[in-house]
Amino acid sequence: MSEGVEVRIPDIFRLNDWEIRKFIVIALSTLIAYDAIFLADKFLFEIPILPQLLGFVILTFIPGFIILRMLKVHNIDRTQNFLLAVGLSLSFIMIYGLFLNTLLPHLGILKPMSPQPLFYAFNIGILALLLASYLRDRGFKLSSEFLNVCISPLMLSLLLLPFLAVFGAYVMTFYDSNILILILLFLISLTPVAVVFNKIPKNLYPLLVFVVSLSILYHVNLISTHLWSSDIFFEGYAAGWVVEKGIWDPNQEFTQLLLICILAPTYSLLCDLSLVWVFKTIFPFFFALAPLALYQVYQRIDFGEFKLSPRLALFSVFIFVFFYGFFKVMPDKQHIAELFMALILMLMVTDVPKRAPIGVILSFSLITSHYGVSYVFMLSLIFALFLSYVWREKEKSLTPNFVLLFSVLAIGWYMYVAQGCIFEDITHIGNHIVNKILEILEPDARSGITYLTYETPTLLWQIHKFIHIALQIFIAIGMMNLWISILKRKVRNLDISFLSTAFYILLIFQITTTY
Numbered sequence: 001m002s003e004g005v006e007v008r009i010p011d012i013f014r015l016n017d018w019e020i021r022k023f024i025v026i027a028l029s030t031l032i033a034y035d036a037i038f039l040a041d042k043f044l045f046e047i048p049i050l051p052q053l054l055g056f057v058i059l060t061f062i063p064g065f066i067i068l069r070m071l072k073v074h075n076i077d078r079t080q081n082f083l084l085a086v087g088l089s090l091s092f093i094m095i096y097g098l099f100l101n102t103l104l105p106h107l108g109i110l111k112p113m114s115p116q117p118l119f120y121a122f123n124i125g126i127l128a129l130l131l132a133s134y135l136r137d138r139g140f141k142l143s144s145e146f147l148n149v150c151i152s153p154l155m156l157s158l159l160l161l162p163f164l165a166v167f168g169a170y171v172m173t174f175y176d177s178n179i180l181i182l183i184l185l186f187l188i189s190l191t192p193v194a195v196v197f198n199k200i201p202k203n204l205y206p207l208l209v210f211v212v213s214l215s216i217l218y219h220v221n222l223i224s225t226h227l228w229s230s231d232i233f234f235e236g237y238a239a240g241w242v243v244e245k246g247i248w249d250p251n252q253e254f255t256q257l258l259l260i261c262i263l264a265p266t267y268s269l270l271c272d273l274s275l276v277w278v279f280k281t282i283f284p285f286f287f288a289l290a291p292l293a294l295y296q297v298y299q300r301i302d303f304g305e306f307k308l309s310p311r312l313a314l315f316s317v318f319i320f321v322f323f324y325g326f327f328k329v330m331p332d333k334q335h336i337a338e339l340f341m342a343l344i345l346m347l348m349v350t351d352v353p354k355r356a357p358i359g360v361i362l363s364f365s366l367i368t369s370h371y372g373v374s375y376v377f378m379l380s381l382i383f384a385l386f387l388s389y390v391w392r393e394k395e396k397s398l399t400p401n402f403v404l405l406f407s408v409l410a411i412g413w414y415m416y417v418a419q420g421c422i423f424e425d426i427t428h429i430g431n432h433i434v435n436k437i438l439e440i441l442e443p444d445a446r447s448g449i450t451y452l453t454y455e456t457p458t459l460l461w462q463i464h465k466f467i468h469i470a471l472q473i474f475i476a477i478g479m480m481n482l483w484i485s486i487l488k489r490k491v492r493n494l495d496i497s498f499l500s501t502a503f504y505i506l507l508i509f510q511i512t513t514t515y
Contacts, residue, residue, distance in 0.1 A: 004152025011147035013082045015061075016068040017075065019142045024130055027062055031126060034058045038119060041272060055271030056282065062126060064089035069133040071354040074140060078147075079206045080350060083293050084358065087343045090263060090286070090336075091365040096125050097262035101248045111246025113262075115269045122270065155204060158211050161187065165215040169222035181219050188212055192318055195311060202310050206292060209317050213291045216327050217284035227276055229330040239264040239275050250417050258368035259333050279330060286339055287331040291317045293342035300349040302492040319471070337370035341377055348397045349496060359402060367410045374410045376506060381406060383505075384498035391486075391494060398495040448511040479504050 015023060034054040041047045064085030073084070097113075100121050104112035111117065161184065168180030191212060194200050200208060227236050238260050242248050248261045267282055268275045298313035308316065320326060340362050347355045347362070367374045381403045388398060452469075456462045482500065485491045 004150040004155065006148055006150045008146050008148055011078070011145060013078045013147070015065045016073065016081070016085070017142075018145050020069075020134060020138050020140060022145065023065075023069065024134060027066065027126070027130055030054070030058060030062060031123065035119075035123065038270070038272070042115070051272045055267070055273075058126070059093060059122075059267060059270060060089050061085055062089070063092040063129060066126070066129040066133050067092060069137045069140075070129065071357060072137055072140070073353050073358075076352055077296070077350070079292065080296055080346065080352065083289060083296070083343060083346065084352070086286070086289060087340065087362055087365070088358070091361045092125075092129075093266050094258040094262050094365055094368060095361075096122070097266055098248075098258055101262065105247065113242050113248060113265050113269070114246040118266060118269050122266075154200065155207070158204065158207055161211045161215040162218060165218040166222060168219055172223050173225065184215060184219055188215060192315065195314060205310055205314050206295065209295050209314065209321075210288055210292050212318075213321050213326075214285065214288040216321060217288055217331065218281075220327050221280050221284045221330055225276070227279060227330065229332070231334075232279060232330045232332050235260045235264075235332055236275055236279065239268070239278075243268060243275065256414075256417055257333055257370065258365075259336055259370070279332070283331040283336065287335040290335070290339040290342045291321050293339065293346050294320060297342065297345050297349055297496075301496055333370040334373055337366050337373040340366035340369060341373060344377075345496070345499070349493060356402075360405065363402075363406050364409060367406075367413050371414055378407050378410050380499050380502035380506070383502040384495055387498040387501070388494060398499075447513055475504070475507075 011017070015026065018026070034051075034057075037047055037050045037054055041051045064087065067088045068081070068085060073081075097118075100112045100117070104117060104121070109117050112121070164180060164184045164187075168178070168184050171177050171180050191200070191208060195208075227233060238252075238257075241252060242261045242265045248265075250256055250261075264275060264278050264283075267273065267278045271278075271282075273282075295313055295317045298308050298316045299310050301308060343362050344359060344366065347359050352358065366377065381398065385398055385400060385403045451465070456465055479501070482491070482497060486494070486497060491497050
């Protein structure tokens with residue numbers, strides 16, 4: 001492997017650790033540049049690419065870095081810092097958008113979810129955050145503004161993978177040729193082999209996880225110029241309704257989630273980007289961060305005798321990323337909710353300052369992103385908390401206050417905002433599961449037993465089935481080993497261990513039922 005060239009660049013991944021005046025100058029300069037481009041694009045002449053690019057930067061990164069500064073979060077792991085900045089930015093858009101949607105009609109602005117009101121309101125919101133961050137954190141001493149990076153041919157090759165995915169999808173869409181996509185998949189398949197033979201240094205593992213995840217998502221999502229998948233059509237309709245009417249009305253069908261009815265329209269309106277391309281380009285970027293967050297979780301979990309090395313943590317993430325369910329549909333509400341859940345799990349295994357307020361913000365975002373994921377997570381939290389009391393665990397990252405707050409927010413949101421319709425459906429799940437266990441000989445059409453007994457049409461399908469059976473066997477062995485370590489009192493991360501047990505129990509239910 002050839003040596004690279006070491007260069008010193010501004011550490012934009014830890015922008016909140018910069019000297020306060022430079023931090024404000026960077027944020028204001030980016031905001032002013034975006035404002036100028038946005039106004040010129042709307043009132044003078046159409047400008048390609050720049051409104052979308054600067055709008056994406058302003059919405060996705062700047063609010064999160066400012067909020068981290070307000071909370072005085074400094075000197076944490078670079079990747080964690082970046083992930084939290086994105087998660088808090090998305091949360092800010094959803095919460096602030098909900099506030100604007102509720103307040104502005106009372107001030108005579110009947111269409112708050114339209115370009116001009118959103119443009120001016122978000123300028124005011126970001127400026128208010130900047131002022132608050134200055135007042136709260138102006139005494140912070142300079143930590144680091146620069147990052148030493150080794151620019152190597154390997155690093156540049158990894159960065160080219162997402163571009164190959166984009167070009168491959170373009171060629172497939174307009175020239176009906178999948179040759180670039182096949183090359184991309186072949187190169188991606190070589191990455192685990194390169195890791196095994198130590199061809200990729202450990203400091204590039206986070207970059208590897210992200211570019212591989214993003215490339216896999218883009219190579220399917222960018223095919224066609226239209227939406228494709230299943231639930232995304234309902235979500236596209238709901239978001240389009242908000243853009244057309246200029247306001248979010250939770251009484252309308254399919255419009256109870258802030259992710260779809262606030263976040264997606266905001267990106268569409270402020271980035272001058274159609275909703276189709278918000279779902280096809282921006283949402284996959286968000287979901288590609290979920291494996292990166294899981295990598296941070298896996299390499300920090302201490303299961304006693306089974307503490308994962310960075311390489312094993314990387315392979316654990318690859319199992320998730322290479323799984324067909326990761327890319328078989330366009331990333332929608334469920335996928336972004338999984339990102340928020342992964343960020344919450346990351347907070348549980350790290351020593352990030354101000355974990356409580358950050359956890360509450362991310363929890364609200366999870367709840368208002370997808371009802372199914374939030375209820376699964378709520379039940380898992382309750383189960384894990386119960387086990388922690390049975391084991392009399394003293395040092396708990398999972399507290400009763402957090403579990404209670406999450407449960408109240410989850411149930412309250414669906415009972416009052418969604419008019420109880422979702423909540424009523426959820427209450428039938430327990431009865432459905434019990435009935436399915438009793439009717440184990442009559443499983444759901446998409447259950448594990450059905451797939452296991454289904455006659456596979458080709459040899460490749462048969463191999464695919466055996467791979468999944470082997471995976472389930474290894475998971476079962478891992479869970480048995482984990483509980484042996486728990487019983488021997490050798491496990492430190494008991495909260496995560498108990499959550500893993502809860503998730504595994506839910507996986508067992510998939511033997512007979514998937515709904």
